[in-house]
Amino acid sequence: MAALARSPLAVDLPELPPLAGVRFASGEAGIRYRGRTDLVLATFAPGTTVAGVFTSNRCPGAPVDWCRRILPGGTARALVVNAGNANVFTGRAGVETVEQTASAAATLAGCDPSEVFIASTGVIGEVLPVEKITAALPALAGQLSETGWADAARGIMTTDTFPKGAVRTATIGGTPVRIQGIAKGSGMIAPDMATMLCFIATDAALPAPELQALLSAGVRGSFNRTTVDSDTSTSDTVLLFATGGAANPAGADLADFRAALDDLLLDLALQVVRDGEGARKLIRIDVHGAETDASAGRIAMAIANSPLVKTAIAGEDANWGRIVMAVGKSGEPADRDRLCIAVGGTWMARAGTVVPGYDETPVVAHMQGGEIDIAVDLGLGTGRATAWTCDLTHGYIDINGSYRS
Amino acid sequence: MAALARSPLAVDLPELPPLAGVRFASGEAGIRYRGRTDLVLATFAPGTTVAGVFTSNRCPGAPVDWCRRILPGGTARALVVNAGNANVFTGRAGVETVEQTASAAATLAGCDPSEVFIASTGVIGEVLPVEKITAALPALAGQLSETGWADAARGIMTTDTFPKGAVRTATIGGTPVRIQGIAKGSGMIAPDMATMLCFIATDAALPAPELQALLSAGVRGSFNRTTVDSDTSTSDTVLLFATGGAANPAGADLADFRAALDDLLLDLALQVVRDGEGARKLIRIDVHGAETDASAGRIAMAIANSPLVKTAIAGEDANWGRIVMAVGKSGEPADRDRLCIAVGGTWMARAGTVVPGYDETPVVAHMQGGEIDIAVDLGLGTGRATAWTCDLTHGYIDINGSYRS
Numbered sequence: 001m002a003a004l005a006r007s008p009l010a011v012d013l014p015e016l017p018p019l020a021g022v023r024f025a026s027g028e029a030g031i032r033y034r035g036r037t038d039l040v041l042a043t044f045a046p047g048t049t050v051a052g053v054f055t056s057n058r059c060p061g062a063p064v065d066w067c068r069r070i071l072p073g074g075t076a077r078a079l080v081v082n083a084g085n086a087n088v089f090t091g092r093a094g095v096e097t098v099e100q101t102a103s104a105a106a107t108l109a110g111c112d113p114s115e116v117f118i119a120s121t122g123v124i125g126e127v128l129p130v131e132k133i134t135a136a137l138p139a140l141a142g143q144l145s146e147t148g149w150a151d152a153a154r155g156i157m158t159t160d161t162f163p164k165g166a167v168r169t170a171t172i173g174g175t176p177v178r179i180q181g182i183a184k185g186s187g188m189i190a191p192d193m194a195t196m197l198c199f200i201a202t203d204a205a206l207p208a209p210e211l212q213a214l215l216s217a218g219v220r221g222s223f224n225r226t227t228v229d230s231d232t233s234t235s236d237t238v239l240l241f242a243t244g245g246a247a248n249p250a251g252a253d254l255a256d257f258r259a260a261l262d263d264l265l266l267d268l269a270l271q272v273v274r275d276g277e278g279a280r281k282l283i284r285i286d287v288h289g290a291e292t293d294a295s296a297g298r299i300a301m302a303i304a305n306s307p308l309v310k311t312a313i314a315g316e317d318a319n320w321g322r323i324v325m326a327v328g329k330s331g332e333p334a335d336r337d338r339l340c341i342a343v344g345g346t347w348m349a350r351a352g353t354v355v356p357g358y359d360e361t362p363v364v365a366h367m368q369g370g371e372i373d374i375a376v377d378l379g380l381g382t383g384r385a386t387a388w389t390c391d392l393t394h395g396y397i398d399i400n401g402s403y404r405s
Numbered sequence: 406m407a408a409l410a411r412s413p414l415a416v417d418l419p420e421l422p423p424l425a426g427v428r429f430a431s432g433e434a435g436i437r438y439r440g441r442t443d444l445v446l447a448t449f450a451p452g453t454t455v456a457g458v459f460t461s462n463r464c465p466g467a468p469v470d471w472c473r474r475i476l477p478g479g480t481a482r483a484l485v486v487n488a489g490n491a492n493v494f495t496g497r498a499g500v501e502t503v504e505q506t507a508s509a510a511a512t513l514a515g516c517d518p519s520e521v522f523i524a525s526t527g528v529i530g531e532v533l534p535v536e537k538i539t540a541a542l543p544a545l546a547g548q549l550s551e552t553g554w555a556d557a558a559r560g561i562m563t564t565d566t567f568p569k570g571a572v573r574t575a576t577i578g579g580t581p582v583r584i585q586g587i588a589k590g591s592g593m594i595a596p597d598m599a600t601m602l603c604f605i606a607t608d609a610a611l612p613a614p615e616l617q618a619l620l621s622a623g624v625r626g627s628f629n630r631t632t633v634d635s636d637t638s639t640s641d642t643v644l645l646f647a648t649g650g651a652a653n654p655a656g657a658d659l660a661d662f663r664a665a666l667d668d669l670l671l672d673l674a675l676q677v678v679r680d681g682e683g684a685r686k687l688i689r690i691d692v693h694g695a696e697t698d699a700s701a702g703r704i705a706m707a708i709a710n711s712p713l714v715k716t717a718i719a720g721e722d723a724n725w726g727r728i729v730m731a732v733g734k735s736g737e738p739a740d741r742d743r744l745c746i747a748v749g750g751t752w753m754a755r756a757g758t759v760v761p762g763y764d765e766t767p768v769v770a771h772m773q774g775g776e777i778d779i780a781v782d783l784g785l786g787t788g789r790a791t792a793w794t795c796d797l798t799h800g801y802i803d804i805n806g807s808y809r810s
């Protein structure tokens with residue numbers, strides 16, 4: 001298909017400075033695309049710990065199976081990512097591709113294959129030609145550089161229209177640490193444990209179990225509260241690598257680090273939504289007054305996944321009736337006669353009926369913008385949650401009616 | 406918005422012959438549309454029993470609340486249906502509209518208001534001007550006719566592009582009976598108890614509880630297994646009226662009647678899917694080999710609700726990888742390495758990988774047709790279910806990005 005225009009919601013890739021002990025190289029393996037990078041190799045300093053979360057899809061790809069299997073080891077020395085072929089539903093061939101890739105990268109990195117993480121993204125059901133990967137890896141190993149972050153962010157893209165990255169700093173026990181990551185994703189986005197692909201590194205020194213607890217908690221309010229099209233991918237993977245280079249004290253309070261990590265995860269997740277296939281508007285949905293936070297979360301996601309809400313917003317129509325419908329279809333506790341709905345800060349519906357004579361002018365202006373805010377008050381309790389999505393446009397149909405051709 | 410082109414999947418309205426004791430009249434109340442009928446009145450002979458199923462949406466419209474309240478009475482003498490305004494989320498005004506409508510129709514029909522069923526369809530959140538309805542009803546009462554079925558099928562349409570009806574015959578204890586109904590619906594279709602609006606009458610003599618059991622069972626495999634856009638409406642209503650005019654013996658075996666009713670319900674439900682907003686292809690999804698029938702049903706609906714599956718089919722792409730994704734995201738028991746998928750009768754994927762050298766020619770031809778068959782074998786057990794949906798096209802975006810304007 002023709003190259004996609006850059007999303008109108010795109011943000012610029014921030015400067016991703018070197019992080020000691022983390023090196024990247026990107027190259028063209030020619031797996032599916034021509035004239036662009038599609039293979040990324042990364043290596044990590046000895047002693048790097050790792051945490052990961054993966055798709056809840058019951059038919060995961062061979063790379064997801066592999067990462068799940070080696071994750072309990074808790075250490076990582078290399079990462080191999082390819083774009084254009086997801087190595088999903090490829091049977092025994094897919095398993096062998098993963099094993100041979102890990103083995104080849106382990107030789108180059110001087111580590112055990114069980115320390116090589118692998119992620120693939122792209123078309124489902126076609127055998128991934130492992131020889132193209134193993135042939136390209138040695139050259140990449142010779143080009144590894146601590147300045148390779150931005151090229152790596154580009155090398156993992158598929159239908160993405162802009163590269164995605166984020167940087168945060170924090171302190172642990174008085175020691176400054178940095179966290180930075182890259183992500184890709186644009187369609188088949190309704191992460192249930194994570195989203196498409198996201199790789200984060202920090203120089204913090206943290207044992208793998210602690211790192212895992214931080215990551216698992218962090219994705220709950222970020223990746224797991226975003227959706228482009230309600231379709232949970234078979235390849236969702238978020239990996240967090242901690243080199244320990246910052247030499248922060250062990251056992252120190254992690255509140256600042258946790259806040260920075262959560263903020264970075266949300267930043268990357270929202271960049272994925274901003275690149276949602278065909279997206280022209282970023283939609284934030286705040287639900288409060290629900291019986292519980294979990295109930296608020298399910299209501300927010302029901303609104304975020306409603307094609308009727310998303311097409312109305314694409315048409316710049318503040319159709320709050322469809323928001324009522326989506327609240328009701330969630331199946332969560334709701335009392336129609338207490339329900340209040342605001343768009344762009346203007347309360348349009350309150351206590352079961354339209355607000356008489358509400359001012360439409362600010363609502364119309366808000367709907368014409370690129371960022372849409374919806375607030376829902378259930379009036380039942382103190383449960384709250386926020387979800388993010390994008391609008392549903394002709395662009396989504398264009399992209400997905402012809403992806404394979 | 407401009408008038409919509411007739412769905413390429415449309416079927417002709419069958420002849421809907423008079424059914425003794427059931428009379429219809431249709432007229433223009435000018436509620437929202439101009440130059441077309443938008444109000445339907447029906448009356449039923451004394452002694453008519455009634456059964457109903459309604460939306461599971463937690464924010465139902467005032468007419469749904471009303472019907473639920475009077476249904477336990479078990480008898481029906483009149484029905485009032487309007488198109489263009491759903492009378493949903495209209496607060497106290499909506500309740501009064503329903504009460505005044507029932508009262509006006511009861512006076513005209515010579516019955517109690519608790520025997521008047523009401524259904525409304527159209528925009529959510531705008532007050533329905535009851536005076537337009539009560540002003541129009543007397544003239545309609547003067548035009549009631551047993552030949553009014555086809556006009557009624559047209560009078561209840563909103564974004565529908567063709568009127569929907571079906572007729573079946575059966576015998577009960579040797580006595581011939583007839584069942585016939587009309588339906589409307591095109592978007593906001595993911596019925597959980599029923600779909601938008603469907604009205605069925607039979608001359609069978611059946612007590613209300615028996616009628617209710619038959620209807621509740623019948624919608625499970627028909628309306629509740631169809632989806633256009635995964636959005637469950639606030640107005641879904643199916644009503645079944647039995648006049649008793651056929652004077653069949655009481656207590657006779659109902660197997661033949663049940664089969665005819667089930668067949669009629671599926672016929673009407675599929676007409677709704679054929680008129681799905683923007684639909685160009687009718688998609689049937691047969692799932693077997695699941696652990697249970699319920700599990701098979703949830704998997705079939707996950708496929709039917711996947712925007713990626715539906716856009717692929719719109720693009721005539723037999724993208725079975727997306728079907729794998731949808732099976733996996735359902736969360737139901739599935740073993741990727743036993744999963745088999747066929748499109749148009751050709752098994753493309755088997756036991757966790759593509760079928761080597763499968764013949765693409767019949768698949769390509771099948772995808773170009775108007776009716777698409779998908780079969781999924783989980784290979785786990787004997788559970789089976791079928792679901793129906795339509796493709797997701799530019800037409801859906803066109804219709805729903807500008808519905809209110």
